[in-house]
Amino acid sequence: MKTYRAAVIGVSRMGAFIDNEIVGYPTLVPPLSHAGGFTACARTDLVAGADLRPDVMEVFGQKYNVPKARQYTDYRQLIDTEKPDIVSVATQPEHRAEIVIYAANHGVKAIYAEKALAASMDEADAMLEAVERNHVYLNMGTNRRWDLPYDKMKEIIDSGQIGTLKTLISYNTYTLFNMGSHHFDLLMRLNNDQPVQWVQANLPDGDAMIDGDILHEDPHGEGIIKFANGVTAYVLLTPRLTEYEAIGDKGSITAYNDSFNWHLRQDLPLIPGKPWTGFMTVDAPQADRASSTVKLIEDLVYSLDTGEAPRGGIRVAHANIELIFAFIASHMQGGARVELPLKGSKIKLHRDRAPKQPRYTA
Numbered sequence: 076m077k078t079y080r081a082a083v084i085g086v087s088r089m090g091a092f093i094d095n096e097i098v099g100y101p102t103l104v105p106p107l108s109h110a111g112g113f114t115a116c117a118r119t120d121l122v123a124g125a126d127l128r129p130d131v132m133e134v135f136g137q138k139y140n141v142p143k144a145r146q147y148t149d150y151r152q153l154i155d156t157e158k159p160d161i162v163s164v165a166t167q168p169e170h171r172a173e174i175v176i177y178a179a180n181h182g183v184k185a186i187y188a189e190k191a192l193a194a195s196m197d198e199a200d201a202m203l204e205a206v207e208r209n210h211v212y213l214n215m216g217t218n219r220r221w222d223l224p225y226d227k228m229k230e231i232i233d234s235g236q237i238g239t240l241k242t243l244i245s246y247n248t249y250t251l252f253n254m255g256s257h258h259f260d261l262l263m264r265l266n267n268d269q270p271v272q273w274v275q276a277n278l279p280d281g282d283a284m285i286d287g288d289i290l291h292e293d294p295h296g297e298g299i300i301k302f303a304n305g306v307t308a309y310v311l312l313t314p315r316l317t318e319y320e321a322i323g324d325k326g327s328i329t330a331y332n333d334s335f336n337w338h339l340r341q342d343l344p345l346i347p348g349k350p351w352t353g354f355m356t357v358d359a360p361q362a363d364r365a366s367s368t369v370k371l372i373e374d375l376v377y378s379l380d381t382g383e384a385p386r387g388g389i390r391v392a393h394a395n396i397e398l399i400f401a402f403i404a405s406h407m408q409g410g411a412r413v414e415l416p417l418k419g420s421k422i423k424l425h426r427d428r429a430p431k432q433p434r435y436t437a
């Protein structure tokens with residue numbers, strides 16, 4: 076079987092070193108970083124890296140056995156010279172679109188793009204066009220889509236054990252681009268990636284961050300997402316961090332502490348022999364755990380092998396960033412209902428900040 080040549084562009088925290096930050100987290104199975112994922116995956120060889128910071132790249136090279144000759148400060152040179160099959164774009168969103176578009180236009184066949192997809196809707200539209208025109212497979216790094224415990228949550232919903240899905244809740248959206256992208260993606264997946272009809276949102280710290288068409292920081296967000304199939308998702312800002320709930324007409328399933336533990340309830344008799352029922356707690360099945368990053372990469376490998384679409388795909392990634400900008404549009408209109416597809420969004424995320432310093436040891 077073919078081994079695919081992989082390269083990482085942006086070899087900082089998520090690109091290469093984040094596993095040093097997640098030691099001891101029970102729900103995060105390493106490797107989480109892209110470089111770690113390509114190294115662990117039996118079907119990929121990590122052959123090259125690119126970053127604007129040669130010092131970070133040097134440590135990346137030592138850690139992942141990528142020689143100096145294959146460390147590039149110009150990602151275009153990497154793509155033209157190394158001709159990788161798969162490229163990761165693990166930069167911040169402000170630097171993602173031009174790299175993804177260049178890769179798609181220059182022979183790269185699969186892209187692992189970090190979240191959030193882009194810094195504006197114009198960029199996201201251009202990425203969608205380039206990726207589809209070139210028949211490129213793209214998965215965005217919203218890892219819970221490939222995380223086995225959330226597969227189990229979806230399996231329970233799809234099996235009808237909680238009846239017909241009515242409501243989804245995400246307990247802490249946090250900031251829209253950084254964490255909202257993760258939560259929106261899981262809510263979309265749990266509802267079978269159904270189209271969204273409208274959103275209504277509030278960004279408690281948003282006003283101070285918006286200056287004309289420029290968004291200077293990543294705002295917190297809360298709101299309502301109405302799906303076309305009638306399911307309503309409530310994305311809250313509570314201290315309950317990464318927790319999710321799916322409520323059907325015959326039960327509910329809740330993932331606590333980012334899937335560390337579970338609560339399954341079903342509509343059962345409250346008193347034996349009486350017709351009165353309620354949502355009673357039943358034993359929740361345990362799920363296996365594995366590296367979601369490796370699963371995401373294996374999904375791209377499967378697409379390259381078979382020509383079938385990956386689990387994520389550019390349309391799902393585009394719908395995700397559209398939700399983020401729809402939340403911003405709703406807030407800017409005083410919390411008005413914003414219909415999707417989103418029209419006329421000109422807002423662009425532009426944070427004036429230096430790249431983060433990766434942690435080189437655990």
Ligand SMILES: NC(=O)c1ccc[n+]([C@@H]2O[C@H](COP(=O)([O-])OP(=O)(O)OC[C@H]3O[C@@H](n4cnc5c(N)ncnc54)[C@H](O)[C@@H]3O)[C@@H](O)[C@H]2O)c1
Nearest residue numbers: 085087088089125126127165166167170189190216430431
């Ligand atoms: N999926 C997850 O669980 C997860 C976790 C952490 C971060 N992330 C995402 O990963 C992305 C990167 O986050 P980070 O914390 O690693 O960022 P970072 O700031 O540490 O690193 C970004 C790197 O990209 C490089 N870069 C910027 N422009 C470039 C260019 N044109 N060519 C080559 N390199 C370039 C920078 O020099 C920097 O080293 C973000 O979008 C973030 O949201 C995802």
